[in-house]
Amino acid sequence: MRSILIGLACAFALAASPALAADTAKEEANKKAVLEFYEAGLNRKDFDAAVKYFGPHYIQHNPTAPDGIEGFKDFLGFLREKFPDSRSEIKRALADGDYVILHVHSVREKGTRGRAIVDIFRLENGKIVEHWDVAQDIPEKAANNNGMF
Numbered sequence: 001m002r003s004i005l006i007g008l009a010c011a012f013a014l015a016a017s018p019a020l021a022a023d024t025a026k027e028e029a030n031k032k033a034v035l036e037f038y039e040a041g042l043n044r045k046d047f048d049a050a051v052k053y054f055g056p057h058y059i060q061h062n063p064t065a066p067d068g069i070e071g072f073k074d075f076l077g078f079l080r081e082k083f084p085d086s087r088s089e090i091k092r093a094l095a096d097g098d099y100v101i102l103h104v105h106s107v108r109e110k111g112t113r114g115r116a117i118v119d120i121f122r123l124e125n126g127k128i129v130e131h132w133d134v135a136q137d138i139p140e141k142a143a144n145n146n147g148m149f
Contacts, residue, residue, distance in 0.1 A: 027095035030123045034100040035093060037128060038119075042088050042106075045080045047073045055127035062133050083108040088117070091149045098123050105149055106135070113138035116148040 033053050041050030051069065060067045066074050079086055092103035100121045107114035115135045122130035138148055 023097065026126075027097065029126055030098065030100050031093050031095040033123065033126055034102065034121050034128065035090065038088065038090065038102065038104075041072070041076060042079075042086075045076045045084075047076050050076070053128050055124050055129040057129055059130040061131060085110055103149065105138075113140070 037050050037053035040046050040053075050072070054069050054072075058067075058069045058072060060071055065071060086106070086108040088104050088106040090102050090104050092101075094101045100123065102117075102119040102121075104117040104119060105114055106117050115137050117133055117135045120132040121128050136148070142148075
């Protein structure tokens with residue numbers, strides 16, 4: 001009986017391998033697209049370079065940011081005007097199917113501590129179509145020594 005169970009487990013693993021490999025390739029491609037989008041858009045503030053990563057629509061869930069692709073363009077204009085030296089350093093990037101999650105250290109003004117941000121992107125056919133984020137200011141003094149990154 002044990003050898004039958006082991007055989008079945010191996011058969012399931014082999015049958016699932018191509019699907020898992022395809023998922024992994026898709027996730028890596030999604031992660032690469034989001035990382036390139038982030039660098040072009042948020043760091044270089046280059047809308048023309050970033051727009052190619054959007055799908056046919058873009059849903060923005062941050063209540064302080066305008067919706068849609070044109071809303072993102074307006075946001076980059078705001079960053080260029082108010083925070084031209086802003087920079088975001090991606091500390092972690094995770095992919096799960098059509099979702100890519102970034103853990104980011106964002107500094108809008110040099111010499112400040114900045115914020116810890118978690119950005120969540122949803123992609124369709126390898127293109128960004130939806131975004132959520134949560135942000136937390138980095139305090140001067142923390143209640144622990146673990147750091148935020």
